Amino acid sequence: MSTPTTQQDAQTPQPQGQTSRAPAPQKKKAPAHRGLMIGAGLESGWEALWANRLRSLLTILGVIVGVAAVIAVVTLTQGTSELLNSRLTGLGTNVLTITPGSTTTGGAAGGLGSRQSLTEDDATAVASVPNVTGVTPVITVSAQVIASGQNWNTRVQGVTPAMQQIQNWEMAQGAWFSDADNTAGTPVAVIGQTVVDNLFTAAATEPLGQMITIRSQPFRVVGVLKSKGSNGLGNQDDVIYIPFTVAKTRLNNSQYVNQILAQVNDANNVDGAQTAITTLLEQRHNIAAGGQDDFQVRSSTQFVQTAQQFSTTLTLLLVGIAAISLLVGGIGIMNIMLVSVTERTREIGVRMAIGARRADIRNQFLIEALTLSCAGGVIGILIGLIGGWALTNAFSLPFIASLPWIALAFGVAALVGVVFGFYPAIRASQLDPIVALRSE
Numbered sequence: 001m002s003t004p005t006t007q008q009d010a011q012t013p014q015p016q017g018q019t020s021r022a023p024a025p026q027k028k029k030a031p032a033h034r035g036l037m038i039g040a041g042l043e044s045g046w047e048a049l050w051a052n053r054l055r056s057l058l059t060i061l062g063v064i065v066g067v068a069a070v071i072a073v074v075t076l077t078q079g080t081s082e083l084l085n086s087r088l089t090g091l092g093t094n095v096l097t098i099t100p101g102s103t104t105t106g107g108a109a110g111g112l113g114s115r116q117s118l119t120e121d122d123a124t125a126v127a128s129v130p131n132v133t134g135v136t137p138v139i140t141v142s143a144q145v146i147a148s149g150q151n152w153n154t155r156v157q158g159v160t161p162a163m164q165q166i167q168n169w170e171m172a173q174g175a176w177f178s179d180a181d182n183t184a185g186t187p188v189a190v191i192g193q194t195v196v197d198n199l200f201t202a203a204a205t206e207p208l209g210q211m212i213t214i215r216s217q218p219f220r221v222v223g224v225l226k227s228k229g230s231n232g233l234g235n236q237d238d239v240i241y242i243p244f245t246v247a248k249t250r251l252n253n254s255q256y257v258n259q260i261l262a263q264v265n266d267a268n269n270v271d272g273a274q275t276a277i278t279t280l281l282e283q284r285h286n287i288a289a290g291g292q293d294d295f296q297v298r299s300s301t302q303f304v305q306t307a308q309q310f311s312t313t314l315t316l317l318l319v320g321i322a323a324i325s326l327l328v329g330g331i332g333i334m335n336i337m338l339v340s341v342t343e344r345t346r347e348i349g350v351r352m353a354i355g356a357r358r359a360d361i362r363n364q365f366l367i368e369a370l371t372l373s374c375a376g377g378v379i380g381i382l383i384g385l386i387g388g389w390a391l392t393n394a395f396s397l398p399f400i401a402s403l404p405w406i407a408l409a410f411g412v413a414a415l416v417g418v419v420f421g422f423y424p425a426i427r428a429s430q431l432d433p434i435v436a437l438r439s440e
Contacts, residue, residue, distance in 0.1 A: 056372060059336045062329025063376030063416060064383065067409045069322035071384025072391060074405040077315040079388075079397030081308055094267050094300070095166055096274055098126070098260040098281070101294040116256040117285065117294040120248075123260045125284060129276045131269040134162040138259035139247040145195065145240065147212040148203040154195055156214055156240045158247020166263045174208050174223035182243040187250070189214075190223040192237035214240070217250045270299050326412060329376060330420035337369050337424035345431060352433035362429035369421020370414060377413030381406055 050056075100115040123137035139158035144151055163169070164176045177188045189212060191199075200207045207221050219242060228236040248254075264273045278297050281287075285294055341348075348361055385401060392399045 055336065056375075059332045060329060060372050060376030060379075062325050062327075062332050063373055063413050064329070064380040066322045066325030066327075066329055067377050067380025067413050068384035068387060069325060070319050070409045071381055071406060072387035073315060073318040073322065074402055075385070075388025075400065076391045076395075076397070077311045078400040078402050078405075079392040079395075080311050082398045082400055084308060084311075094264040094270050096262045096264065096270065096277060097298050097300070098122075098262065098277065099296050099298070100256075100258070101292075101296060115294055116254075118257050118260055119255055120244075120257060122281060122284060123257065125280060126260060126262050126277055129262070129273055129280060131265050131273050132262050132277075133265045134166050134263040136160040136162045136166060136261050137244060137257040138163075138261060139244065139252050140258045141215075141247070141251050143214050143251070145199065145212055145214050147199040147210060148205045150199045150202060152195060152198040154192075154238050154240055156242060156247070156251065158242050158244045158251065160244050162263075163241060163261070166261050170226040172224045172226045174221070176223055177241075177243055182245055185245045185249060186243060187217065187219045187246055188222045188243065189219040190225060190241040191221055192225050192239045193227040194235055194238040195240055196224055212240075214242075215251060219246075270301070274299060323412075326416055329373070329413075330416040333369055333372050333417060334420040334424060336372075337365060337421050338427070340368070341365065341424050341428045341431075344428075348428055348431050349433045352431075358429040361431075362425045365425035365428045366418065366421050369425065370417040373413050373417025373421075374410070377410045380413065381410060384409075 098118060100117045102115055118137075120137050123135050126132060127135040136159045141156050142153065143156045144153050145156070157163075160182055161176055161179055169176070171190075172193070174190075176190055177186070180186075181188055191207065191212075196207050199212065200210065207224055210221050212219050212221060225237070225239075242251075262273070262277065264270045274297050278293070281295055281297075282291075282293060287293055351361060352358075388401075389399050391397075
């Protein structure tokens with residue numbers, strides 16, 4: 001049986017002595033470069049948005065407000081955390097603060113520190129705890145101080161010379177009082193920069209060697225402290241330190257102290273020393289196991305951790321509120337994209353008629369939604385950074401631009417555009433081109 005030949009085989013003479021060959025398969029036409037199509041989509045999307053720029057701006061206000069709020073809030077809380085960390089050394093390195101407990105009168109608690117339970121002997125006993133390198137009892141009073149014709153109400157603390165090392169104080173002028181001054185009860189004082197500014201700067205007087213009056217008692221200034229500034233817990237420079245024995249006899253004639261500060265030799269030993277001090281004081285105060293302590297022992301890092309936990313909680317709360325604005329912005333993007341699909345139905349039909357695929361139509365509208373949300377994200381980041389800078393300056397905080405948070409805010413804004421633009425894009429791509437061409 002002969003094999004049928006194609007029309008082309010019949011018309012093409014075959015050279016003698018050669019067998020016929022099957023025609024080579026034709027190569028498929030290479031598809032258009034996807035990058036060019038995406039670029040065209042970006043250009044088309046930008047032109048469509050720019051043609052209705054006022055409407056586009058109003059659409060992305062929710063995204064702008066949400067991103068700006070996130071950046072401003074995070075900048076403020078990051079500045080607060082940085083300040084707290086920088087002031088940790090101001091509270092002292094590896095320092096344990098022992099505070100009296102709370103009193104209860106008629107069912108009303110007096111608050112931490114209101115109870116009289118710590119004594120100078122307790123401080124002496126704490127000094128014997130392993131890994132404790134420095135201890136000082138603290139007597140604190142608020143007093144009106146007079147010098148050079150000026151007066152100032154400040155915090156006066158009676159401490160031992162160990163206080164300088166415990167709280168890392170550096171001297172700007174003069175020197176800290178000595179153990180001999182504390183033992184002899186010499187009426188000398190070391191003053192902070194705020195006290196200097198209010199008592200001596202106005203009178204253009206050098207503070208060293210000057211006499212100051214505290215509750216009618218004269219004291220000679222022997223040292224001026226370097227400034228530490230505010231740490232969120234008060235102005236550290238607004239203080240006067242005097243020998244503990246002088247404070248006990250002249251300012252607060254009591255056997256009880258307001259605080260005991262203990263410095264530990266290494267950060268790894270802080271928890272062990274805290275437990276040992278707690279056990280020691282419970283034994284000294286005859287507190288049974290499981291009983292209510294009449295004191296509290298806290299480390300300097302715990303103070304900062306508590307503040308940072310509050311800061312983190314506040315950040316999450318405010319970021320959650322800002323996220324609502326992003327949600328509203330996403331709904332606005334979906335709404336305007338649906339309107340755009342309706343307005344441009346005939347354009348979609350024309351594009352399909354000249355060869356655009358459904359995927360091309362979908363991608364164009366997704367690109368437009370993404371462009372909207374990214375533009376809102378960029379504007380929101382700029383406004384948020386400006387707002388964060390203004391807030392940190394207003395509260396005297398360091399300005400820190402957190403790159404991870406900026407990237408996260410921008411990423412969420414872009415995601416909002418994709419998520420809320422997906423449905424309008426799918427709806428546009430599913431239009432019947434014939435019906436679309438008929439629309440007006």
